[in-house]
Amino acid sequence: xxxxxxxxxxxxxxxxxxxxxxxxxxxxxxxxxxxxxxxxxxxxxxxxxxxxxxxxxxxxxxxxxxxxxxxxxxxxxxxxxxxxxxxxxxxxxxxxxxxxxxxxxxxxxxxxxxxxxxxxxxxxxxxxxxxxxxxxxxxxxxxxxxxxxxxxxxxxxxxxxxxxxxxxxxxxxxxxxxxxxxxxxxxxxxxxxxxxxxxxxxxxxxxxxxxxxxxxxxxxxxxxxxxxxxxxxxxxxxxxxxxxxxxxxxxxxxxxxxxxxxxxxxxxxxxxxxxxxxxxxxxxxxxxxxxxxxxxxxxxxxxxxxxxxxxxxxxxxxxxxxxxxxxxxxxxxxxxxxxxxxxxxxxxxxxxxxxxxxxxxxxxxxxxxxxxxxxxxxxxxxxxxxxxxxxxxxxxxxxxxxxxxxxxxxxxxxxxxxxxxxxxxxxxxxxxxxxxxxxxxxxxxxxxxxxxxxxxxxxxxxxxxxxxxxxxxxxxxxxxxxxxxxxx
Numbered sequence: 001x002x003x004x005x006x007x008x009x010x011x012x013x014x015x016x017x018x019x020x021x022x023x024x025x026x027x028x029x030x031x032x033x034x035x036x037x038x039x040x041x042x043x044x045x046x047x048x049x050x051x052x053x054x055x056x057x058x059x060x061x062x063x064x065x066x067x068x069x070x071x072x073x074x075x076x077x078x079x080x081x082x083x084x085x086x087x088x089x090x091x092x093x094x095x096x097x098x099x100x101x102x103x104x105x106x107x108x109x110x111x112x113x114x115x116x117x118x119x120x121x122x123x124x125x126x127x128x129x130x131x132x133x134x135x136x137x138x139x140x141x142x143x144x145x146x147x148x149x150x151x152x153x154x155x156x157x158x159x160x161x162x163x164x165x166x167x168x169x170x171x172x173x174x175x176x177x178x179x180x181x182x183x184x185x186x187x188x189x190x191x192x193x194x195x196x197x198x199x200x201x202x203x204x205x206x207x208x209x210x211x212x213x214x215x216x217x218x219x220x221x222x223x224x225x226x227x228x229x230x231x232x233x234x235x236x237x238x239x240x241x242x243x244x245x246x247x248x249x250x251x252x253x254x255x256x257x258x259x260x261x262x263x264x265x266x267x268x269x270x271x272x273x274x275x276x277x278x279x280x281x282x283x284x285x286x287x288x289x290x291x292x293x294x295x296x297x298x299x300x301x302x303x304x305x306x307x308x309x310x311x312x313x314x315x316x317x318x319x320x321x322x323x324x325x326x327x328x329x330x331x332x333x334x335x336x337x338x339x340x341x342x343x344x345x346x347x348x349x350x351x352x353x354x355x356x357x358x359x360x361x362x363x364x365x366x367x368x369x370x371x372x373x374x375x376x377x378x379x380x381x382x383x384x385x386x387x388x389x390x391x392x393x394x395x396x397x398x399x400x401x402x403x404x405x406x407x408x409x410x411x412x413x414x415x416x417x418x419x420x421x422x423x424x425x426x427x428x429x430x431x432x433x434x435x436x437x438x439x440x441x442x443x444x445x446x447x448x449x450x451x452x453x454x455x456x457x458x459x460x461x462x463x464x465x466x467x468x469x470x471x472x473x474x475x476x477x478x479x480x481x482x483x484x485x486x487x488x
Contacts, residue, residue, distance in 0.1 A: 001030075001033065004029070004033060005026065005029065005030060008025070008026055008029045009026060012025050012026065091109075091112075091113055091118075092109060092170070093136065094118065094132055094136050094137060094139065095109050095112045095113075096175070096176050096177060097132040097133040097134055097136040098112065098132060098133070098139075099130060099131075099132070099133065100133070105174065106174050107174060108171065108172045108173060108174050108210050109170060109171050109172075109175075110150060110171045110172055110210060110213050111210070113148065113150050114142075114147040114148050114149075114150050114213070115141060115142055115147055115148075116139045116140065116141055116142065117139065117140055117142055117148070118137055118138070118139055119137075119138050119139065119140045120137075120138075123138070123140065124137075124138040126140065128140050128141065150213055152167065152171060153167065154167070154221055155167055156221075161190050162188060162189055162190060165188075165189040165190045165192075165193045166181070166189040168189075168193060168207055169181040169189055169192065169193060169203075169207065171210075171213070172206075172207045172210035173198075173203060173206060173207050173210075182196075183196055193207060295350055298343070298346060298347050298350070299347060299351075301343070302343075302344070302347060303340070306340055306343070306344045306347075309331065309333055309344060309348070310344060310347050310348055310351070312329075312331075313329075313331070313348050313351075313352055313424070313461065314348075314351050314352070314355070316329055316459070317351070317352045317355040317356050317423075317424075318355055320355075320356065320359065320423065321355055321356070321358045321359060328453065328454070328455075328457055328458065328459040328460075329459045329460075329461075330454075330459070330460050330462075331460070331461050331462070332430070332462045332463075333461065333462070333463045334463075334464065334465055334466070335465060336465060336467070337465070337468070341428070341463050341464070341465075342385060342386055342428070344463070345375070345386050345426055345428060345461075345463055346386065346387075348373075348426070348461065349373050349375055349386075349426065352372065352373045352423075352424055353371070353372050353373050356372035356373065356423050356424075357372055359372075359421075359423075361421060362421065370417075370418055370419075370420075370421045370422075371418075371419070371421070371422055372421060372422060372423055372424070373422065373423070373424045373426065374388070374389075374394065374419070374422050374424065374425045374426060375387060375388025375389070375426050375428075376388050376389055376390065376391050376394055376425065376426065376427050376428070377390060377391070377427065377428040377429045378390065378391060378427075378429055378432040378433050378437070378471075379429060379432065382428050382429040382432075383428070385428075386426075386428050388426075388428070391427070391433070391437065391441060394419075395415075395440075395441065395444045395445075396408065396411060396415070397437070397440055397441075397444070401434075401436040401437055401439075401440045402436065405440070405443045407447060408444075408447060408448075412447065412448070415448055416448055419448050420448065420449065422458065423458065423459060424458065424459045424460075424461060425441075425445070425455065425458045425459070425460045425461070426460075426461045426463065427441075427460065427461070427462050427463065427464075428463050428464060429463075429464045429468075430462040430463060430464035430466075430478065431464045431465060431466045431467075431468045431469060431470060431471075431477060431478075431479075432464075432468075432469055432470070432471055432472070433462075433471065433477075433478060434471035434472075434475035434476055434477060434478070435475070435476045435477070435478060436475060436476075437471070437475075438478060441455070442454060442455050442456075445457075445458050466478075466479040
């Protein structure tokens with residue numbers, strides 16, 4: 001995806017369009033080619049732990065060709081292609097407008113990005129909020145002991161020395177403008193770094209003293225150059241996560257051919273395309289049929305941890321068919337992006353559906369179109385990736401989820417005809433499901449099933465990672481971490 005977007009950006013730069021149209025073109029290209037949900041794509045792109053990646057990563061522009069981005073991750077979901085927020089000032093612009101006090105005057109851009117954050121709305125009225133010059137916003141010092149990880153572009157010292165030294169000066173030398181990084185005696189970044197003086201001190205020792213953020217950058221650069229010259233010897237990702245390759249091949253087999261000449265056409269997302277010719281209360285719920293050979297490959301690729309939950313659910317389904325009437329289960333499967341959660345979902349759905357279809361009520365009705373296992377997620381993209389439906393679409397949930405509970409009314413009989421035989425509810429991307437939505441799903445199944453048990457007697461398998469995106473707006477997530485206390 002990085003290489004693809006890089007090529008798209010180069011192509012767009014050659015066209016005679018404004019910045020806003022450039023951004024639209026890039027966002028459309030990304031939307032049509034990504035194969036994972038937005039929150040997973042962020043986590044996979046950054047080589048950082050998910051918890052830090054979702055909130056505490058700062059991208060710094062140190063070159064005029066780099067991309068500006070100063071919005072925190074939690075606000076990205078509120079930005080649309082047409083929003084003016086996309087063009088708000090970047091981090092370097094806020095840095096040069098820092099207060100003119102001794103505390104900030106000797107502060108370099110790297111420390112500014114790592115130790116301070118931009119605040120908005122009511123936070124600007126807090127006692128710790130510091131106003132920037134020229135109405136450029138407000139900043140606030142981060143919690144003690146929790147500086148942000150900073151990421152920035154790198155340049156070759158041998159191939160492009162001016163950009164290399166320019167990056168060092170912009171990151172680690174206090175300045176108010178680029179003119180402060182040069183002088184009449186030292187007209188280039190390299191000369192100013194090696195021979196320049198400021199405040200009676202040599203520039204080079206001041207910059208070198210702040211290079212704590214470099215880490216193992218040189219080793220990474222050498223490794224990247226080696227990869228570019230020699231290519232990848234082995235697919236390292238598949239060596240420890242082979243199930244991901246199975247998912248990738250499945251996606252390639254199922255997706256339609258992409259016509260690159262139709263980049264500006266809107267995607268036909270199933271959850272947003274309303275079929276007004278149908279009288280059904282909910283859309284047809286049916287995952288694509290998989291060949292027996294492909295299913296066997298799916299099962300064989302399960303690792304030990306994945307197989308444990310797979311066989312646990314499998315045994316529960318067999319007890320149902322044998323008439324043992326096992327208690328409903330409530331399982332939570334967690335893991336970082338790319339660890340194979342979607343793979344486990346597909347395996348469980350395929351095996352559980354095959355077993356539960358042997359229940360007497362399925363054989364008596366002779367209707368195998370009603371689902372035994374429900375595949376759901378909060379967002380359309382996440383649901384589409386597992387061949388499922390969104391919770392709102394499947395259960396016809398209202399826009400407002402606040403109590404009191406709003407029943408189905410005339411649609412109840414149709415909903416019961418479709419969902420009454422379901423035994424297992426699978427919810428993917430559980431981190432985006434709020435407490436209000438979870439409660440509404442519980443009430444809805446109680447009404448559909450006519451049962452006062454939790455979720456109307458349905459067994460629930462929740463899958464996701466609470467280090468990824470939280471629910472939208474001010475809704476409360478199911479899992480909250482506060483000073484070592486887990487509140488579920």
